[in-house]
Amino acid sequence: MEKPPIRPTADTRPFWDGCRNRILRYQACEDCGAVQRIPRGVCANCHGLRLSWRDSAGQGTVLSHTTVHRAPTAAFKADTPYVIALVDLDEGFRLMINARGAPLAIGQRVRIGFEPRGDQAVPIAEPETP
Numbered sequence: 001m002e003k004p005p006i007r008p009t010a011d012t013r014p015f016w017d018g019c020r021n022r023i024l025r026y027q028a029c030e031d032c033g034a035v036q037r038i039p040r041g042v043c044a045n046c047h048g049l050r051l052s053w054r055d056s057a058g059q060g061t062v063l064s065h066t067t068v069h070r071a072p073t074a075a076f077k078a079d080t081p082y083v084i085a086l087v088d089l090d091e092g093f094r095l096m097i098n099a100r101g102a103p104l105a106i107g108q109r110v111r112i113g114f115e116p117r118g119d120q121a122v123p124i125a126e127p128e129t130p
């Protein structure tokens with residue numbers, strides 16, 4: 001069974017276009033300076049409308065992680081067990097993200113890589129130093 005395809009919306013298209021080019025992008029508010037990972041038409045902090053897209057350096061720190069043994073759908077069963085992590089990016093936003101590579105530890109430094117999915121790419125976390 002195939003994994004669900006990525007379906008960009010008007011709000012998320014810049015993020016997914018970045019992923020396709022192996023660039024992690026995030027929104028920043030030109031009014032208050034807040035950053036947000038989930039793309040929106042307004043700033044979640046000040047409700048400002050002047051949002052811009054920035055490229056992340058793709059470096060962050062593991063806040064927490066868990067291992068998934070039972071896939072949420074049959075499409076992900078072949079991946080089990082897999083690790084999902086909360087990663088705080090250096091630019092100030094947080095991702096819930098699949099992790100690859102060595103076992104993670106809280107506080108560990110990771111970098112963001114990308115895995116293909118169909119004609120898209122999805123971000124993943126991997127150890128900064130393998």
Ligand SMILES: [Zn+2]
Binds near residue numbers: 029030033043044
């Ligand atoms: Zn703002």
